[in-house]
Amino acid sequence: MANPYLALLRAQTRAQASYRTSFAVDVVSSTAATVFDVVTVLVLFRVTTSLGGFSVREALVVVGLSACAFHAADLAVGEIEKLRHYVRTGLFDTVLVRPLRALPQLLLSNVPLRVLGRVALGVVVLVVALVLAPIEWTPAKVVLTVVAPLAGAVFFGAMFVATSTVTFWWIESGEIARSLTYAGRDLTTYPITVYEGLFRRVFAFGLGFGFVAYYPALALLDRDDPLGLPGWLAWMSPAVAVPAVAVAALCWRTGIRHYRSTGS
Amino acid sequence: MSTVIEAYGLRKDFTVRVRHGRLRRTKRTVAAVDGVDLTVERGELLGYIGPNGAGKSTTLKMMTGILTPSGGSVRVCAMAPVPQRRRLARHIGVVFGQRSLLWWDLPLRESFDLLRHIYRVPADEHAARLRRCRGLLDLDEFLDTPVRQLSLGQRMRGEITAALLHGPEVLFLDEPTIGLDLLSKQAVRGFVAELGAGGDTTVVLTTHDLNDIERLTRRLVVIDHGRVVHDGTLESLHQRYGSTRQVVVDLAEPLAGPVDMPGATLAASEADGHRLTFALDGVGAGELVARLAAVASLRDLSIVEPDIEDVIARLYRSPQRAPDSPPVTGEIVVADGPDGGPTRP
Incomplete structure (x- = not known):
């Protein structure tokens, strides 16, 4: 007998495939959106040779790390934004009557396969950036190249889940939840030195977005932090991912208890 | 118990x-x-x-x-x-009349198969229960239709089957007949009655x-x-x-004397006493009719629930x-x- 979660994933993949044309359109359009992210960075470098003290080749490493982490998270848990719909309409009832964990069940019922294209593109950008950038490879850097996007993905995933749970308390929570995660993602796309004062302190250090792409990129490039912080911060991304997951889990468990099951 | x-x-x-x-x-x-x-x-x-x-x-x-x-x-x-x-x-099994627990884009057959994995039901038990539901609820003609294309009545029969495939001890039915046409209602009722008669499954029905x-x-x-x-x-x-139940009698001739039937009260007298309505209050309908027949000739009678x-x-x-x-x-x-x-x- 198949694992129930795998069975769910298989079934929903089949269901998506039943709309083959719209699926193809989805993949293309969502991948195109990611191309624009990269193009934006390149356009910036047409008017300046340095962004926050980083050359285009260095900045692309940050873009690649950020894109891999964010899109992988988006693939795995991005559909958590449907939670708002589930809670508002009472559809969440249908999740709770099954003998499965609510969160994986919700996510596996809606895996956005169209995002696969974006993840692939993120990997391509990262690989190209790593080839172009002046990197002296060491075993530690190879490990970091793998660990940083994964930890970043976990971190983004936790942000997605934690912020989405707002809806359990405040049904009309609108886009607030997403905007926090997306603001964080935008921050990780550029070297954090381009941001100023309070915003940088809150998002990069307070919420931990600075550790997703920026500090790992510094280590890969053998650069000192213009902000004067020590080099081992490159390895902080797993360390911020763990508490982020703990907070997300706590929000989720508490949130479920507050579910009101509106609508009949 | x-x-x-x-x-x-x-x-x-x-x-x-x-x-x-x-x-x-x-x-x-x-x-x-x-x-x-x-x-x-x-x-x-x-x-x-x-x-x-x-x-x-x-x-x-x-x-x-x-x-x-x-x-x-x-x-x-x-x-x-x-x-x-x-x-x-x-x-437990749950059916919401107003909300589907099936997978919108999957044919019923695949939904049922998915449920077997979700509830980890042994294949033979699953097949036996499905066979029973297919027979009793006439599922065969739409088993391969995606749920989104089913009529409400067909979907509801699918929902009830889905709720039973793991052999629940308790079945919660939340307005299972809401919005159904008469035939589908009868199918659902008949099935639930049969289920209840089995005596193993507890059923809680809101309606x-x-x-x-x-x-x-x-x-x-x-x-x-x-x-x-x-x-x-x-x-x-x-x-x-x-x-109370009421007994309505049509008499050939109105009763001559006062109408006094212990255990029943006269609720109405129409058509100059040709039609009498009694409300039963302790006496059985049969007994009342027997007593009436003893004092008058009955032309017609009906019992109103x-x-x-x-x-x-x-x-x-x-x-x-x-x-x-x-x-x-x-x-x-x-x-x-x-x-x-x-x-x-």
Whole structure:
């Protein structure tokens, strides 16, 4: 007998495939959106040779790390934004009557396969950036190249889940939840030195977005932090991912208890 | 007999924001379920009824682990529904009349197969249960149709099958006949009756359709304003609220003397005494007819069953039902309601 979660994933993949044309359109359009992210960075470098003290080749490493982490998270848990719909309409009832964990069940019922294209593109950008950038490879850097996007993905995933749970308390929570995660993602796309004062302190250090792409990129490039912080911060991304997951889990468990099951 | 559902003082409070003028809002707590005591034994077929907003669905949702109770205790199959939600889910089946538990884009057959994996049901048991449902609910003609293309009646038959494939001890049916055409209603009722007759599966049925209750359930629990206002048989409900069966007789000739039948009262006399209506009050219909036949020649007779809808309507209106219930009428405005109107007429 198949694992129930795998069975769910298989079934929903089949269901998506039943709309083959719209699926193809989805993949293309969502991948195109990611191309624009990269193009934006390149356009910036047409008017300046340095962004926050980083050359285009260095900045692309940050873009690649950020894109891999964010899109992988988006693939795995991005559909958590449907939670708002589930809670508002009472559809969440249908999740709770099954003998499965609510969160994986919700996510596996809606895996956005169209995002696969974006993840692939993120990997391509990262690989190209790593080839172009002046990197002296060491075993530690190879490990970091793998660990940083994964930890970043976990971190983004936790942000997605934690912020989405707002809806359990405040049904009309609108886009607030997403905007926090997306603001964080935008921050990780550029070297954090381009941001100023309070915003940088809150998002990069307070919420931990600075550790997703920026500090790992510094280590890969053998650069000192213009902000004067020590080099081992490159390895902080797993360390911020763990508490982020703990907070997300706590929000989720508490949130479920507050579910009101509106609508009949 | 063993107890399958036990609830003591079960409550669920919701906080509603009451709007005063433009900006001022105060929070106020409303009890949707206000101290429900209920025990259901294995194999019972229980009708759980009440007007809109009485707390039926809320009770069911606390029993199935969807909602966390605000107070009191509830145990289903000796489990606490919310903390043991996933374990309990294997022992219960749920059908929501207003919400599909099937996968919209999958054919029924694949939905059923998916459920086998989700509930980890051995293939042979699953196949046996599915075979039974296919026969009783006529599923074969639409088994390969995606759920989104099914008619409501077909979908509901699919939903009921889906809820039973893991062999639940308790089946919760929340308005399973709502919106169905007559034939589908009959199919669903027939199936539930058959299920109840088996005696293994406990069924809790909420409904607005009182025909469901008359056809299916022996025990009737009526809830209003979050409280149980009646728990017993349909007959005891009639007795309590003074609705009785009536016997209508057409006589060849009006009775000469005064009409005096012990155990029955004359409710009406029409057509110059040619048609008499008796309300039965302790005497059986047969006995009354026999006694009437002894004193007059009968041309026609009919027995009128009490109208359950009348009884229930009277019950809901009855002022003494919950003397200390919160005065919720016409005061509360749910802030996020679609029209901002009162929650109750």
